[in-house]
Amino acid sequence: MPEYTLMTIAGMLVIIGLELFVFRSGIFSRAKYWAALTICLAFQCLVDGWLTKLSDPIVIYNPSQFLNLRFPWDIPIEDFGFGFAMITAVLMLWQWQLNRSQKGPE
Incomplete structure (x- = not known):
């Protein structure tokens, strides 16, 4: 499996695992999280689409390092997994941390 694809899948699985089994912040059950993720990924489409367009790319990927599946506007699908992992990790x-501060000192 290509390296970028493998690292993207690993990153997504690590973040999902951390949320479900370690931090348990509850974001996956919140509509606000899904709305924020949708907004961020929409803007990612605009920026990433411009950066990776095959007609005049600014960012060039090594074809052996990813699946070479692009959607939409020539965006490598791995970029969406990487974006999901980054956004989810931050949120x-x-x-x-917000949950911890609302509980008060233990």
Whole structure:
């Protein structure tokens, strides 16, 4: 399996595992999380689409390192998994810290 694809899948699984079994911030059950993720990924489409367009790419990927499946606007699908992992990690840690501060000192 190509390296970028493998690292993207691993990153997604690690973040999901951390949320479900370690931090338990509860973001996956919140509509606000899914709305924020949708908004971020929509803007990712615009920026990533411009950066990776095959007609005049700014960012060039080594074809042997990813699946070479692109959707939409020539965006490698791995970029969405990587974006999911980054956004979820930040929001998960933010919500976890907020939950801890609302509990008070232990």
